[in-house]
Amino acid sequence: xxxxxxxxxxxxxxxxxxxxxxxxxxxxxxxxxxxxxxxxxxxxxxxxxxxxxxxxxxxxxxxxxxxxxxxxxxxxxxxxxxxxxxxxxxxxxxxxxxxxxxxxxxxxxxxxxxxxxxxxxxxxxxxxxxxxxxxxxxxxxxxxxxxxxxxxxxxxxxxxxxxxxxxxxxxxxxxxxxxxxxxxxxxxxxxxxxxxxxxxxxxxxxxxxxxxxxxxxxxxxxxxxxxxxxxxxxxxxxxxxxxxxxxxxxxxxxxxxxxxxxxxxxxxxxxxxxxxxxxxxxxxxxxxxxxxxxxxxxxxxxxxxxxxx
Amino acid sequence: xxxxxxxxxxxxxxxxxxxxxxxxxxxxxxxxxxxxxxxxxxxxxxxxxxxxxxxxxxxxxxxxxxxxxxxxxxxxxxxxxxxxxxxxxxxxxxxxxxxxxxxxxxxxxxxxxxxxxxxxxxxxxxxxxxxxxxxxxxxxxxxxxxxxxxx
Numbered sequence: 001x002x003x004x005x006x007x008x009x010x011x012x013x014x015x016x017x018x019x020x021x022x023x024x025x026x027x028x029x030x031x032x033x034x035x036x037x038x039x040x041x042x043x044x045x046x047x048x049x050x051x052x053x054x055x056x057x058x059x060x061x062x063x064x065x066x067x068x069x070x071x072x073x074x075x076x077x078x079x080x081x082x083x084x085x086x087x088x089x090x091x092x093x094x095x096x097x098x099x100x101x102x103x104x105x106x107x108x109x110x111x112x113x114x115x116x117x118x119x120x121x122x123x124x125x126x127x128x129x130x131x132x133x134x135x136x137x138x139x140x141x142x143x144x145x146x147x148x149x150x151x152x153x154x155x156x157x158x159x160x161x162x163x164x165x166x167x168x169x170x171x172x173x174x175x176x177x178x179x180x181x182x183x184x185x186x187x188x189x190x191x192x193x194x195x196x197x198x199x200x201x202x203x204x205x206x207x208x209x210x211x212x213x214x215x216x217x218x219x220x221x222x223x224x225x226x227x228x229x230x231x232x233x234x235x236x237x238x239x240x241x242x243x244x245x246x247x248x249x250x251x252x253x254x255x256x257x258x259x260x261x262x263x264x265x266x267x268x269x270x271x272x273x274x275x276x277x278x279x280x281x282x283x284x285x286x287x288x289x290x291x292x293x294x295x296x297x298x299x300x301x302x303x304x305x306x307x308x309x
Numbered sequence: 310x311x312x313x314x315x316x317x318x319x320x321x322x323x324x325x326x327x328x329x330x331x332x333x334x335x336x337x338x339x340x341x342x343x344x345x346x347x348x349x350x351x352x353x354x355x356x357x358x359x360x361x362x363x364x365x366x367x368x369x370x371x372x373x374x375x376x377x378x379x380x381x382x383x384x385x386x387x388x389x390x391x392x393x394x395x396x397x398x399x400x401x402x403x404x405x406x407x408x409x410x411x412x413x414x415x416x417x418x419x420x421x422x423x424x425x426x427x428x429x430x431x432x433x434x435x436x437x438x439x440x441x442x443x444x445x446x447x448x449x450x451x452x453x454x455x456x457x458x459x460x
Contacts, residue, residue, distance in 0.1 A: 010449075089427050112422040112447025116429060131420050133448055197451075 003303035007118040008126045010134040011172045016179050022140060022299055023147050028309060029295035029302070032068055042071035042307040048097035049075030051128070052084070052108045057268060058128045058137070061293035062105050065301055068294065074101065094120040103305050106130075124304040132168055138267055139172040141296040143180075145289045146224055149263050154181035159218050161187045161248060162228035162273065164194040169267045170228055171198050174209070178202040184209035185218045189244045192234065215248055219258050225250070227266045227273055251275040255283055265289050316351040322369040324391040325381065330355050332384050333364035335456050339380045340366075340373065360387075380413050382406045384456045386441060406438050409446075415460050416445045417452035431460070 001021045011019075031037040047066040051059050059077055066073045075097075076082055084093060090113060097104050098121040106117050107128040114127030114134070129135040146153050158177055160170050164186055174194065177184060184202060186194045186209050193211065202209050212218055219225055227250060235241035250264060250273060266274060266286040278284050302308055328336055333352050342350050349369040355362045364385075372392050381388055382404040392400040412430035416423050423431045423445065432446035444451045452458050 090422070090425075091428050108422075110420050110422040110425060111418060111450070112445065115447050116422045116427060119429070130422075131448075 004306035005124055006304050007114075007124050008136050008300055008304065009114050009118060010127070011136045011139045011176050013136075019140070019143065019176070019179075022296070022303065023144050025303065026140075026144050026292075026295045026299035027148065029298040032309075033065070033291070033294040033298055035068070038070075039068075039309060040070035041302055041309055042066065042069035042305060045069075045071040045103065045305055045307060046101040047071060047073040047075075047301065048101040048104045048123075049073050049077075050093065050097060050104065050106045050108075051075065051077045052079045052106070052113075053129070055107055055128065057290055057293060058107065058135075061290075062126075062128065062137075062297050062301075065294050065297040066103075069298055069301060069307065071102075071301070071305075071307075075105075090116060091120045094125075097121070098123050103301060126300060126304070129168065132166065134172055135168050136172065137293070137297055137300060138169050139176055140300070141289065141292045142169070142173050142226070142265065142267070143176055144296050145265060145285060145292050146263075148292070149285060150223060153177065156223040157183045157185070157221055158224040158226065159185045159187055159215075159222045160194075160226045160228075161215060163192045163230045163234065164188040164228070165192040166231065166234065167228040170226070171195070173226065174198050175201050175205075178205040178207040178209075181205075181207065183207075185222070186211045187213065187215050187218050187248075189213055189230075192230065216254070216257065219254065219262070222258065222262055225258075225262060225264045227264060227270070229266075229269065229271055229273060245272060248273060249275060250278055252277050252281065255281060258283075316353050316365065316367055318396055319351075319367050319369045319393055320396055322348070322367065322371055322393055323373045324393060325366040325368075325373075325385075326363070326389045326391060327358070327360070328364040328366065328381075328385040328388050330362035330364055332456075333366050335384045335459075336364075336366050336381055336388075339384070339459060340368065340377060342368070376413075378402075378404055379407060379410070380459055383410070383414065383441065383459060386439065406435055406441070408435055409433065410435065410443060413460060414443070414452065414455060414458045416448060416450065417454070417458060418445065418448050418450045421445055421448035421450065423447045 063073045094117045105126040105128050109131050111131040111133035113130045118125040232241050263285040264283045348371045351367040353365040388404045391398050410433040433443040436442045
């Protein structure tokens, strides 16, 4: 399978076979990601890291991944210090980054920005989040986490919880999980339900997700609980918000009713939705999930640049 | 009995027939009529036909170009275009929806990159021809009010 020069814009651009290949390749990256082994697979290569929006995990993990592969990264984390402030178009910024580097990673507040960037760049473009659009590397690291913990992705009972309407990560993830045939339950307050189009996409893949607002029952037989943050600004008043947030709090009391091998994932940052006491249980996978961003992004950088292990 | 024409024959120009009933005004809008036009235009709406009701537009002394035909396909997918020369039908063709619609419809998503100051044309993929459904190539949103978003 050849990924050299391929853009990574949306998880929907990949077949299940291609995703499997990326996940297997990411597995090989783990000892390098941990610093137990060293490689110069991307020696002499430069990554342009263009972050037009704030990011902690995604930006740091991309730059760390490039360093772990022996390459270097240039770029910015604050667009106010760039020519964009002078009114430069994104297309021109991309043309310049294309001339200066071998791979481009971009996060941008507008939907479709990464797709546009790919049109103006010879170098492969990796989408690190385009507004409310896609975040394919997050989706792949989520799949990788389930794959490494559960040994397979399908055949799991997976609960997606929280803001399913506006949450960028859950839409692509629901699609990808349905592609693998996982059993899905969507738990959210009525006002933050999974969009109809996402449910229809799952249906087209032969999956009929259960939709509910009650967590206790849904989580009882779950193998994976994927939690997202509920954003306060989505609610008309504080009382309504507090009611919803309180009902979706994950704590040890709730976990005493679930399967012992249930894993809890979260794209982070979390606020109050997971009690810190859960961090010390075997259920908590969210920090390992954040680490998994490194082997997965290393795998992608290596594959699209052709600098293989 | 001789069939009576609702609008008289034209010598030269274009007759757009079989427009979905009620959409003739939108077709005029696409053709830039009356804003930028001095051509004589006749419109018949809700005319009885074998297929039910239809609208007809006749534009004198103007042959419409293929880009306009593509736009008409968005709101009147069953329309036929007749180019008239000296009272005869010189050319006749059905409008055809392309697989991609470029530079004709603007994206309904205000935060789509195609709506910003970038050197690109709007671009949509046709996902269903009947009923017409399109999605933005950039942000993948589906506009509901396509006819309102024609540029």
